[in-house]
Amino acid sequence: MAISWLADVLRGAGVQVVEEGDWLSRSAGSSFSPIGVLWHHTAAPSSASRPAPALGICINGRSDLPGPLCHALVDYHGVFHVISANRANHAGRSAGSGPIPAGDGNTLMVGWEIDYAGDGGGGVRQEMTQAQYDASVLATAAVLDRLGRDASYARGHRETSTTGKIDPSFIDLDVMRADVAAAMGGAPPTEPPSGGTRLRATVGNLNVRTTPSTSGAVVASLANGTVMTVDCQAVGEAVTIGGNTSRNWARISSPASGYVTCHYVETGPNLRVDACPV
The missing domain is CATH 3.40.80.10 (Peptidoglycan recognition protein-like)
Known part of the structure; x- marks a missing residue:
């Protein structure tokens, strides 16, 4: 057609x-x-x-x-x-x-x-x-x-x-x-935590992982997801959610300089990563 x-x-x-x-x-x-x-x-x-x-x-x-x-x-x-x-x-x-x-x-x-x-x-x-x-x-x-x-x-x-x-x-x-x-009128992506910057495109050779362990430390809960603290790290780390390591971390869209703490929000099958300035 x-x-x-x-x-x-x-x-x-x-x-x-x-x-x-x-x-x-x-x-x-x-x-x-x-x-x-x-x-x-x-x-x-x-x-x-x-x-x-x-x-x-x-x-x-x-x-x-x-x-x-x-x-x-x-x-x-x-x-x-x-x-x-x-x-x-x-x-x-x-x-x-x-x-x-x-x-x-x-x-x-x-x-x-x-x-x-x-x-x-x-x-x-x-x-x-x-x-x-x-x-x-x-x-x-x-x-x-x-x-x-x-x-x-x-x-x-x-x-x-x-x-x-x-x-x-x-x-x-x-x-x-x-x-x-x-x-399309569906549920909008979760807004980043206060002070965060929503990430869409990515550049550089950066990734994120949870801290202090691969399972992460829950720091806050949302109605539609969980916010976890992460650190900016080298590429190659995998995210572990409930023992499932099938999903890799999304790359962040800013150089590490000025961004030492990040957050991700897990909402069902979608992963949104946010960078929080120092």
């Missing part, structure tokens, strides 16, 4: 849209019946003066993969460049993640290419801008609502890839899904 409604739905959600050429006809095949949204990063360094460096490739494709390579590219300023209303070559084979089954990811998912370098693209380490994040959350919520699906149908490419993709880098996907759920 064609998603010819895409530009109008995005505008209705308050997202700035640019329609790129004959996007209604641009296609990478006929098998397209999306049930979810997949997030990517382009690995191209973007900037305020060069906000959409990967736009041409996303439209026209590469020598090894014909375009379109996504349904929309999200530029540095959070503008959605709508590229295709039909099947796009963005997802490859899906290994299955959450409610997204294994199968042809290009059939199953609408794809956003968020234009930033990520973990070393072009020799640059770059995180998603806040404008890109906010627009991607709004757009994802609007499309999932149109598809009749909830926020669990939003996935990152690294969650569905069968070939070891790492995108989108420096983003806690559970947190991003929680923000999509909030945008």
Whole structure:
């Protein structure tokens, strides 16, 4: 099916849209019946003066993969460049993640290419801008609502890839899904403790763990979760909740300098990390 409604739905959600050429006809095949949204990063360094460096490739494709390579590219300023209303070559084979089954990811998912370098693209380490994040959350919520699906149908490419993709880098996907759920009118993410700073995007080589032990010390209780004290530590620590160590700590989005105490709030399947200034 064609998603010819895409530009109008995005505008209705308050997202700035640019329609790129004959996007209604641009296609990478006929098998397209999306049930979810997949997030990517382009690995191209973007900037305020060069906000959409990967736009041409996303439209026209590469020598090894014909375009379109996504349904929309999200530029540095959070503008959605709508590229295709039909099947796009963005997802490859899906290994299955959450409610997204294994199968042809290009059939199953609408794809956003968020234009930033990520973990070393072009020799640059770059995180998603806040404008890109906010627009991607709004757009994802609007499309999932149109598809009749909830926020669990939003996935990152690294969650569905069968070939070891790492995108989108420096983003806690559970947190991003929680923000999509909030945008869809669900329970909003828990606000950070007083003095804290909500973390969304991530940069640097930092992680967090509980203290004084791996199980943590409960310092306060909330109606919908538990706040625990943690310290900023090196990457590689795993979180232990009730003996379950299957979830790793989300990276924090600030350098360790000035942030020695952090908190996380566990709310069901979602993990939100907050950094508290010294």
